[in-house]
Each structure stands twice: as structure tokens, then as C-alpha cells.
Amino acid sequence: MADPARTPRRRRAVALRYGLWFLVAAVLALTILVFALGRKEIEGAMGVSASAPYGSPFQLVNQSGAPATEAVLRGRPTALFFGFTHCPDVCPTTLFELAGYQKALKAEGRDLGIVFVSVDPERDTPDILRTYVGALSDDVTALTGDPAKVEAMLKGFGIYAKKVPQDGTDYTMDHTASVLLLDRAGVFQGTIAYGEDPAAAKAKLERLSAS
The missing domain is CATH 3.40.30.10 (Glutaredoxin)
Known part of the structure; x- marks a missing residue:
């Protein structure tokens, strides 16, 4: 028979573990998003594009x-x-x-x-x-x-x-x-x-x- 005192602690530990995993996943997703947006901003500032000619007319x-x-x-x-x-x-x-x-x-x-x-x-x-x-x-x-x-x-x-x-x-x-x-x-x-x-x-x- 399970120890009634330990069951709530186990549940809290599982919940905490899932919560930490969710937090890590959220931070990773946010980091990827920021990197992608930052890269686009940098490319735009430098005039670098995957398809447009580099530089300006002269x-x-x-x-x-x-x-x-x-x-x-x-x-x-x-x-x-x-x-x-x-x-x-x-x-x-x-x-x-x-x-x-x-x-x-x-x-x-x-x-x-x-x-x-x-x-x-x-x-x-x-x-x-x-x-x-x-x-x-x-x-x-x-x-x-x-x-x-x-x-x-x-x-x-x-x-x-x-x-x-x-x-x-x-x-x-x-x-x-x-x-x-x-x-x-x-x-x-x-x-x-x-x-x-x-x-x-x-x-x-x-x-x-x-x-």
C-alpha cells in the first residue's frame, strides 16, 4: 500500500519536472525565434539578401x-x-x-x-x-x-x-x-x-x- 504522505510529494516532483521541461522548451523556442529575427534585421541593415543584388547603385x-x-x-x-x-x-x-x-x-x-x-x-x-x-x-x-x-x-x-x-x-x-x-x-x-x-x-x- 502506498504511503499517503509520499504520494503528494511524488506528484509535486513530477509536476515540477514537467514544468522545468516546458520552461526549457519555451526558452529554446524563444532563443531560436530571436536569432532568426535578429539575423533578418542584421541582413537588412547590411543590405545582404538571399536574392537581391548587394550594395546600392553607383x-x-x-x-x-x-x-x-x-x-x-x-x-x-x-x-x-x-x-x-x-x-x-x-x-x-x-x-x-x-x-x-x-x-x-x-x-x-x-x-x-x-x-x-x-x-x-x-x-x-x-x-x-x-x-x-x-x-x-x-x-x-x-x-x-x-x-x-x-x-x-x-x-x-x-x-x-x-x-x-x-x-x-x-x-x-x-x-x-x-x-x-x-x-x-x-x-x-x-x-x-x-x-x-x-x-x-x-x-x-x-x-x-x-x-
């Missing part, structure tokens, strides 16, 4: 002085990089590596476009950009333009760039060093960080070229 010029708009980021998988020609290390290294990946992918029958946008339009004229990227590859599009229009593009693409004074009137630029990866429709597919493992970077570009 009007710049290429290294030949011809008008260039966001259309240069359509029609082929593209590695988009922002930098400047006076950059001592990050920019030339990144562009050299991208040109190498581009050559290797072409040998495999894959396509990859490279677009280099100057964050220093005051010094980077079309002529200077033509010489700069021409030494790396004949299949790199370089963009510059009116400083205000460049600044608007940087803002539209979520790119950080800031002039850093040096001795006298000289200056350098601090800027986002990651490469943005866009598919044929201009949709954001990821990034390549500066100094990223070459095998990992090439794998990302191979996937991009197949998109």
Missing part, C-alpha cells in the same frame, strides 16, 4: 575613363575589392593573389571577374589605375570617380575607409581589407579575409565561379 568611371555603374558587377562571378594604389602591402598583395586565382580558374575553364574600387579617388585617377592593375592582369576592372560619388558607393556597400594623416601633407588610407564575393546576379556570396588560407580562398572562388 556612378563612377573605370580605368579608361568610361562611365561605370553597378552593371560591372553583373553577368559574371566577381571578386570585389576596395583599396588604393599607394597602399604598401595589403592592396598589392590581395590583387596579386586574386589575379593568380583568376588565371588558375581560367585554366580550368572557369570565369572570375575582379573589380578594384579605389578608396582614394583624390590620387587614384583613371590613368594611374590603368597602369596599376595593368601590371597584374588585363582582366581587372578598376573604378574611381568624384570623391562624393565614391564615398556614396562605399556607404552603399558597407565599406569602411578613412584618411590617416602622416608626415607633412602626406596621408594613407585605413580601409576594409576583405574581398566581397558576388555571383553573376550581383548577390552576396561571402568574403575572403586578408591573409586567408590560399586553399580555402581558392575553394570559395571555385564555388563562386560555379554559381
Whole structure:
């Protein structure tokens, strides 16, 4: 025969256990919901969408002085990089590596476009950009333009760039060093960080070229 004194305690213990399970399930569901909503808000703030082209419309010029708009980021998988020609290390290294990946992918029958946008339009004229990227590859599009229009593009693409004074009137630029990866429709597919493992970077570009 059951102990009458223990039965209520057992019932309370069972009820408490079920209550705790319900609480844990509720917290987990709430966490998933908050994460999902937060991710959507973040994607919206960054302009990243699963289907919409990344960034905003822009009007710049290429290294030949011809008008260039966001259309240069359509029609082929593209590695988009922002930098400047006076950059001592990050920019030339990144562009050299991208040109190498581009050559290797072409040998495999894959396509990859490279677009280099100057964050220093005051010094980077079309002529200077033509010489700069021409030494790396004949299949790199370089963009510059009116400083205000460049600044608007940087803002539209979520790119950080800031002039850093040096001795006298000289200056350098601090800027986002990651490469943005866009598919044929201009949709954001990821990034390549500066100094990223070459095998990992090439794998990302191979996937991009197949998109």
C-alpha cells in the first residue's frame, strides 16, 4: 500500500519536472525565434539578401575613363575589392593573389571577374589605375570617380575607409581589407579575409565561379 504522505510529494516532483521541461522548451523556442529575427534585421541593415543584388547603385568611371555603374558587377562571378594604389602591402598583395586565382580558374575553364574600387579617388585617377592593375592582369576592372560619388558607393556597400594623416601633407588610407564575393546576379556570396588560407580562398572562388 502506498504511503499517503509520499504520494503528494511524488506528484509535486513530477509536476515540477514537467514544468522545468516546458520552461526549457519555451526558452529554446524563444532563443531560436530571436536569432532568426535578429539575423533578418542584421541582413537588412547590411543590405545582404538571399536574392537581391548587394550594395546600392553607383556612378563612377573605370580605368579608361568610361562611365561605370553597378552593371560591372553583373553577368559574371566577381571578386570585389576596395583599396588604393599607394597602399604598401595589403592592396598589392590581395590583387596579386586574386589575379593568380583568376588565371588558375581560367585554366580550368572557369570565369572570375575582379573589380578594384579605389578608396582614394583624390590620387587614384583613371590613368594611374590603368597602369596599376595593368601590371597584374588585363582582366581587372578598376573604378574611381568624384570623391562624393565614391564615398556614396562605399556607404552603399558597407565599406569602411578613412584618411590617416602622416608626415607633412602626406596621408594613407585605413580601409576594409576583405574581398566581397558576388555571383553573376550581383548577390552576396561571402568574403575572403586578408591573409586567408590560399586553399580555402581558392575553394570559395571555385564555388563562386560555379554559381
